Amino acid sequence: MFNSSEKRLARILVLLAHFGKEGVPETVIPKISQETLADMVGTTRSRVSFFMNRFRKLGFIDYETGSGLKVHSSLLSVVLHD
Secondary structure: OOOHHHHHHHHHHHHHOOOOOOOOOOOEEOOOOHHHHHHHHOOOHHHHHHHHHHHHHHOOEEEEOOOEEEEOHHHHHHHHHO
């Protein structure tokens, strides 16, 4: 279902949201550029954009107006499933 770049991006988003850490996860990630995410993943900004749109369509993330990116716990289950 996911390729390796997509999996790395999903893992980074889960880590940034602090899922799996003690306490309540911060499901809204402060604004971060796709260029920065691309550098972290090791791919291009256009691929990150493609994956982010796919994650949004699948319901794994939402864009919160003015506050950042909301990561749903369903993304964690996808990362852990593999």
